[in-house]
Amino acid sequence: MMETLAMLDPEEREQLEGVWKIIPDQDRKAMTKDDVLFVLDSMDDYLESVGLLEVDEQSGEVTYLDGDVDETEQLNFILDAQKRRHTSELSPSQIQIILDAELQYGIEQGYYEEE
Numbered sequence: 001m002m003e004t005l006a007m008l009d010p011e012e013r014e015q016l017e018g019v020w021k022i023i024p025d026q027d028r029k030a031m032t033k034d035d036v037l038f039v040l041d042s043m044d045d046y047l048e049s050v051g052l053l054e055v056d057e058q059s060g061e062v063t064y065l066d067g068d069v070d071e072t073e074q075l076n077f078i079l080d081a082q083k084r085r086h087t088s089e090l091s092p093s094q095i096q097i098i099l100d101a102e103l104q105y106g107i108e109q110g111y112y113e114e115e
Contacts (some may be wrong), residue, residue, distance in 0.1 A: 008037075015105065016040065022101035027094065035090055039078060040100040046077040064111075074100070 009017065020028070020036055044062070047053035052067045078095050090098075106112040 018105045019101045022104050027097050031094055036098050039095055042078040042081045046074050
């Protein structure tokens with residue numbers, strides 16, 4: 001499902017930019033927007049693998065389903081995906097920073113409820 005920045009639709013680009021802005025400046029210095037996009041795409045792959053995301057094969061429309069996410073399992077899934085990626089390595093803490101920023105973005109956009 002990995003996409004390049006140039007292939008993003010406006011909503012995906014807005015999400016990427018929103019998450020990027022939430023990541024603290026000192027943490028952004030050690031990563032790229034491609035790294036963030038990789039984590040976001042891997043999150044979707046994880047959600048699809050556990051049945052919390054469905055993709056309509058005809059339209060490409062994505063539906064997120066309600067359910068609980070095992071954060072440790074999700075982090076391990078992303079780390080495994082990164083090993084297969086064969087490019088820059090994000091540390092588990094960098095991945096967690098991106099996951100936290102995505103959660104904050106989702107809360108701000110009303111996608112998630114604050115716990």
